[in-house]
Amino acid sequence: MFSPEEREALRAELLARARHDNRISGGAVTGSGSIDALDRWSDVDLAFGVRDRDQLLPTLEDFTQFMRDGPGAIDTVDVRRDPWIYRVFLLPNTLQVDLAMAPATDFGARTPSFRLAFGEARDAPHVPQPDPRELIGYGWLYGLHVRSSITRRRPWQALYMLNSMRDQVVALAELAAGLPAREARGVDRLPARVRKPLEATIAARLEIDELRRAFAATAAGLLRQARGVDPAFAERLGPVLKLLVRTASNPSA
Structure with missing residues (x-):
């Protein structure tokens, strides 16, 4: 397990290497380290500008080689947001x-x-x-697949779709509260009166009846959030969500 001291030493070393690399035009601390919010579990987040676009990949590869030879990175994964490349390293510690x-x-x-x-x-x-509005759209889309998975007796697929549907509800709640609304970054800071009802959307067991119960709670949460975004649309969406929940229990309803 890494120590905060090891983490900060590596951050400083990477910044020093970048500062002395003529290909790099600027460097920044990002993430929690940039806003004085580091804790025991924080990682190292850095961003760099590369003067020559054609040198971006070679520069990144050189830093990657350093991460393998020095800290001993065992794997990487790239996230691309053109023209940015985010390379994430996993260290043995x-x-x-x-x-x-x-x-x-x-x-x-x-x-x-x-x-x-x-x-x-x-x-x-x-x-x-x-x-x-896009979150609401994905919410009902996942809801359609929750119902079909439940009625087809596919509990694992139903759970996957249910969790994805809940993600949309959580993001909507975060948006309404003015919190970061990606990757559940704001959910733990939601007011208790908003966060508490979300607990009912979690399926406690991989059983059809429990999935139906959690589905009903998630659909109710989606409708509740939709009312805060577009009340007129929520009036049209409500009966459809209720029908989805009802037919998940009784397909002939």
């Missing part, structure tokens, strides 16, 4: 290191958690919060 790189012309804060450590950064539009 379970530390996660995220290195993001973009051409210098695109290097800038995409979220509020960005603190320039050296060099230059551009003014960049922040990644927007999810569209609430």
Whole structure:
């Protein structure tokens, strides 16, 4: 298990390497480290601008080789948000290191958690919060598949679809509260009166009756959130959600 001291030493070493790399135009601390919110379990999040677009991948590969030879990274996964590449490293001591790189012309804060450590950064539009109407749409779409999975007696598939449906409800609640609404980053900061009803959306057992119960709670949560987004649409959506829940229990209803 990594220690905070090991984590911060690696962060400092990566920043120092980047600062002395002529290909890099600027570097920033991102994530919790940029807003003084580090805790025992925080990872290392850094972002870099690369002067020459054609040197972005070679620069990232050089840093990757360092991560393998030095800290001993055992695997990586890339998340691409063109023109950004986010390479995530897994270390043997379970530390996660995220290195993001973009051409210098695109290097800038995409979220509020960005603190320039050296060099230059551009003014960049922040990644927007999810569209609430889209979340509602995905909510009823997953709901359709919850019902079909339940009626086909496919509990594992039903659970997957149910969990995905709940994710939309959670994101809607986070949006309504002005909290980060991606990857459940704001859910634990929701007011108890909002968070408590969400507990009923969790299936306690992989049994059809329990899945039906959790489905009913999730559909009710989706409708509740939809009313706060578009009351007129919620009036049309409500009967359909109730029909989905009813026919999950009685397909001939």
